[in-house]
Amino acid sequence: MRGDMKESGIIRRVTLALAVAALVASPVAAKKKEKHAPPVLADPWPSTYRPLPRTDMLIVGATVLDGAGGRLEGDVLVRDGRIAAIGRDLDRTGAAVVDGRGKWLTPGIIDVHSHNGTFVVPLTSVDDHASDVTEISDPNVADTWIEHAINPQDVAFTRALSGGVTTLQVLPGSTPLIGGRSVVLKTVPATTMQGMKFPGAPQGLKMACGENPKGHFGEAGRAPNSRQGELALLRAAFSAAQDYTPHRGGKGKPPRRDLKLETLAAVLAGDIRVQMHCYRADDMAVMLGLAREFGFRIAAFHHAVEAYKIPALLREAGTCAAVWPDWWGFKMEAADGIRENAAFVDAAGACAMMHSDSPQIGQRLTIEAAKAAGAGRRAGLSLPPETIIGWVTRNPAKALGLETSIGTIAPGYNADLVLWSGDPFSIYSHADRVYVDGALVYDRADPAYRPRADFELGRPQVAPR
């Protein structure tokens, strides 16, 4: 198996080297290079997303969960792709009326932990030793950007959309300690990553602690092979980034560009948000110490199956817990998972949310919240729909640094909306219509608005639209 991996790695390196050589030799590429802005400041892959065709609209009569804790029976006015007003007797001039009676309206669902576009289904042997989910050649691949690997034709994107997901963060996996930069995408279908890229969304940095990094590199006879080794490596990396930081934009000759340090320095500057994979409470407490030592904030612990053991620590650090309701036990550090996790974190005043990590769960995040809340209610907590909708809207928006534009239905927010056939926390409800920036992007009742990936065409066994 190791031999296969090595061989396959060589083939990949050769292919990559060829591609780079071709690019450098191209006169077009050379010309472009002259015009470029300073490399550190520019986003070479800026969003080309444009909202789909839209009109102003008034959604009337729905039960509205606003994402920020409110529940109201009222109308929602959308103008120019944004929420204009909520209430009764709104000025509907020029607005198409959408009948929401008997339905529920929520903000678009946000998934902070997706591998869509890189864990592309169907999985094949092509990816056995060369998966785009993560670059695993080194425990520190801070120089990798997951956006360079996104395949927009992954059918999981359209499935997520049909489950009401309007924004998702694609993260690299948890094999490296520092897994690279994340990308925030809209689930609006496009032929390129840039066409889905959320304009202006901060990047994240995926980091991991515990079993996965030490297990993989330890087995390969490399460092780290222990938790303490993981910390040593992380401290060395952030120390180097501290030294790198002063040169950014300062006087004198800029340092030779180091793409790994560039990412870590951006974390220290607060421009890139840390998304940290951890399971155990003690692991999370140690990572909070690392963040204090180097002066950065961890936006969210992902998986965090033991968050319920340390809710006060999370609250004080301003760090969210992105959790499953019911994944537990499959590895040692997941042994203590309980279904009340999110509810107990929430009850302590810390920030809880659902996340998927799987293209299957990524279609049903409201049901994940329903399961977590059900367990919480049985433990005696009051968790009405208007509270738990925040676990899949407002809180994930906060973890992404997008809480002023998405995740809430309030004037000025992007009109990312889901009109559900009923209570979104019921298994029998469906996302009837999904809007992104005020544009209809999915309609369960209209085949013309049920997008399909290119992959699904021309295959007789694929269910008709």
Added chain:
Amino acid sequence: MKPAFFLALALLAQPAQAETLAIVHAKAWTMTADAPVENATIVARDGRIVSVTAGGAVPAGARVIDAAGRPVTPGLVNAATQLGLVEVSGARETNDQSVASGALGAAFDVQYGLNPNSTLIAQARADGVTEAMVYPGSSAGAPFSGRGALIHLAEDGDILDRPQAALFAVVGGGSAGKVGGSRAAQWLLLRNALDEARAPQTIDPRERLLGRLDRAGLAPVLDRRIPLVIAAERESDIRQALDLARDYAIRIVILGGAEAWRVKAELAARRVPVILDPMLNLPLGFDQLGARLDNAALLGAAGVPIAFTVPGFGIHLSYNAGSALREGAGIAAANGLPYAAALRAITRGAAEVWGADDRQGSIAAGRTADLVIWDGDPLEPSSGPALVLIGGKPVGATRQTELRDRYRPGREHPLPPAYR
């Protein structure tokens, strides 16, 4: 929920010998009809159901549980799990579900590896599972995985209900590597195995591919005492399985069956059960390109016997053998399968697939008093069991409930959690 809960505590304090139990004011899904019996009185004696009647009288001396109008179902029957064989899937030595090397193929038999003290079994039981098929993972002796066992999730330590209840095999793109790289070879090997087991004397011993133990494992398939369960997803493989069953006059069950909806008429005509994943609408592999959420609805409407298994990327399969099973049934119901049929697929339907419906899967006289009182609609994932009874006795705590109680918010403790 509260009355049932307090009565459960009272029950726990009672000695567990012969007794009569009456659950009153139940919305009883007996699974012998498509509608529940409202205001039902369910009477059980010595661990078996005696009667279920609308507004029925409570026998003298019976212990009474007031269901207060809540739904009561038979214990759930999970048609395919690896409960009792898996503890921490990431820790090799705690796994006994398959053999990665060695001589055993069809002869591999999970019954000897079952661990009644597994925390996963306690969790499944608390989540309402009372009966399950425990099947082997794919083995070195492909295409055969080995023999599965039916377990009854009693708390007395004896969970083995029926060993060697079915023989399992795997075919398809993901597993063909083990036989050289083609599913055609898998079908040839399956056919050869049945030939050898049927008439070993006609084949020169030097040319036999099967050992003595594997031949013996196939004998009950050939004489139709147990089914051959073929894990297959692709339409062509399901059709091959039907041909195999016809050619050898054996009973088969399809496990997986992502594209079974494309073969529904033939499956229905031959009464071949399909144990499917109701959550699957993504082609995780090329064999599942036809995956869709209304697979269960299409098969059910065509008259194919169905039951569910919920792999959930290997996590739900055994860790959430009860809760994910209900969620899967809910998804099937949300995508066109009638409600009663969805509930049936995780109770009586699954019991019928494995020939356990004489004791499991319905609330009727003579069946085991394995019952669940739910705090809401059992197909809603937000609901949960208010009380689980196995043989009329309430089931106990799990690691999860003990962790929950230790870390429950709102209470100040002078000592660390380890003292709680």
